[in-house]
Amino acid sequence: MSDIVNGLGPAAVFGGVGVLLLLLGFGLVDLLTPGKLGHQIWVERNRNATVVLSSALLGTGGVVFSAIKYTYDDFGKGLASTAVYGVLGLVLMAVAFWLLDILTPGKLGAILVDPEPHPAVWVTASCNIAVAAIIAASIA
Secondary structure (H helix, E strand, O other): OHHHHHHHHHHHHHHHHHHHHHHHHHHHHHHHOOOOHHHHHHHOOOHHHHHHHHHHHHHHHHHHHHHHHOOOOOHHHHHHHHHHHHHHHHHHHHHHHHHHHHHOOOOHHHHHOOOOOOHHHHHHHHHHHHHHHHHHHHHO
């Protein structure tokens, strides 16, 4: 029982870092798309924005999961590496979004807030998951 109690503190701290990274991921997708992302999803019910945000959150969660699972034995070093790898995953997903936007016709940000479903959204979401998987594999 004491193992469980002793593990609660580190679990709460790692969980807090994970939640912060998810919030950063939300903010990053919001920054990359025109308008307010929350309004697009919760008020406008925009499926395009929902798919891309969901993929970014799932990808971030996968990176954070790997970073925690394969962390260092030292708590401080493990926590720092989790935060660094999480931020790296977010940055690389943003870079991939930007590159995809440059290499494809149209503007991805505008497509994501279009109320009509668009196939480019699935490509963007797949890119998010793929980049996150690459980062997660590099951690393991």
